[in-house]
Amino acid sequence: MRILVCIKQVPGTTQVDIDEKTGVLKRDGVESKINPYDLYAIETALRLKAHWPEATTLALTMGPPQAEQSLREALMMGIDEVALISDRAFAGSDVLATAYTLSQAIQAIGDTGIILCGQQTTDGDTAQVGPEIAEFLDIPHATNISAIPECQANAVTVQVDLPTTEETIRLPLPCLLSVNKGIHTPRLPSFKRKKETREVAVRRMTLADFPDTDPDHYGLNGSPTNVVRIFPPEHHVTRETWEGSSGELAGRLCTYLRDAKFLV
Numbered sequence: 431m432r433i434l435v436c437i438k439q440v441p442g443t444t445q446v447d448i449d450e451k452t453g454v455l456k457r458d459g460v461e462s463k464i465n466p467y468d469l470y471a472i473e474t475a476l477r478l479k480a481h482w483p484e485a486t487t488l489a490l491t492m493g494p495p496q497a498e499q500s501l502r503e504a505l506m507m508g509i510d511e512v513a514l515i516s517d518r519a520f521a522g523s524d525v526l527a528t529a530y531t532l533s534q535a536i537q538a539i540g541d542t543g544i545i546l547c548g549q550q551t552t553d554g555d556t557a558q559v560g561p562e563i564a565e566f567l568d569i570p571h572a573t574n575i576s577a578i579p580e581c582q583a584n585a586v587t588v589q590v591d592l593p594t595t596e597e598t599i600r601l602p603l604p605c606l607l608s609v610n611k612g613i614h615t616p617r618l619p620s621f622k623r624k625k626e627t628r629e630v631a632v633r634r635m636t637l638a639d640f641p642d643t644d645p646d647h648y649g650l651n652g653s654p655t656n657v658v659r660i661f662p663p664e665h666h667v668t669r670e671t672w673e674g675s676s677g678e679l680a681g682r683l684c685t686y687l688r689d690a691k692f693l694v
């Protein structure tokens with residue numbers, strides 16, 4: 431059985447420019463790192479492996495060729511195998527198309543008992559990819575998981591953080607779990623593992639490897655989202671200084687707030 435972790439490479443800084451014409455992040459030359467939430471998913475995979483001695487761990491990412499760097503880091507943390515999904519056919523994928531692509535890759539890889547995701551990413555931030563993968567694969571899923579108190583041969587029991595309470599649920603395998611930062615402290619990548627895994631090959635996957643090879647189901651063509659415009663928040667800093675008696679100032683402030691539609 432495989433314990434598969436989905437990881438995403440994200441910009442290492444929040445100072446990323448947006449291409450005004452295309453509305454896409456200008457990622458070239460920007461330092462990248464593993465999405466911080468996915469480090470918790472990697473740590474969970476490594477700990478879960480102890481419950482199924484025959485299990486192997488695999489980290490999967492969809493991204494440009496340089497995303498290999500994140501997979502190498504996952505190997506340095508202790509992951510056994512890594513796979514990179516990269517193909518021009520996937521360019522422009524929205525969340526649904528990304529989840530569909532990942533679900534197709536997971537089917538192609540096969541023998542997956544548990545799929546782990548981070549709770550959300552620090553760039554897209556939708557927290558939708560995990561549950562959507564599970565829906566495409568038609569398997570049970572749970573999000574916001576803060577603990578996995580019990581593992582059985584064919585099921586896991588998880589603790590889910592809800593806004594005002596906690597819920598304990600049991601999911602049969604295969605299933606998908608999105609973990610939050612409360613679950614475990616991620617270990618650091620080790621230099622010893624770096625040396626040991628230098629020769630580990632990255633499995634490369636393209637559209638041709640998938641059960642569904644229809645290009646219309648991927649990338650921009652397979653994305654129902656229509657982004658009208660993306661822009662950095664505009665800052666309006668205007669300052670006015672008023673003088674007068676407190677009564678005059680209060681009246682003026684009231685008029686100002688009414689004109690700005692803050693008061694009716």
Ligand SMILES: Cc1cc2nc3c(=O)[nH]c(=O)nc-3n(C[C@H](O)[C@H](O)[C@H](O)COP(=O)(O)OP(=O)(O)OC[C@H]3O[C@@H](n4cnc5c(N)ncnc54)[C@H](O)[C@@H]3O)c2cc1C
Binds near residue numbers: 529
């Ligand atoms: C119309 C449109 C076009 C877009 N075009 C592009 C584009 O051309 N290039 C581009 O880079 N982005 C593009 N995006 C953004 C892209 O859709 C998101 O980066 C992607 O769907 C992941 O969403 P998220 O970051 O909100 O992930 P979340 O749902 O917040 O992530 C939850 C978890 O899912 C897993 N996960 C998420 N993404 C990946 C991944 N790629 N590989 C493995 N695991 C993952 C991780 O475990 C993560 O912690 C586009 C978005 C839209 C709406």
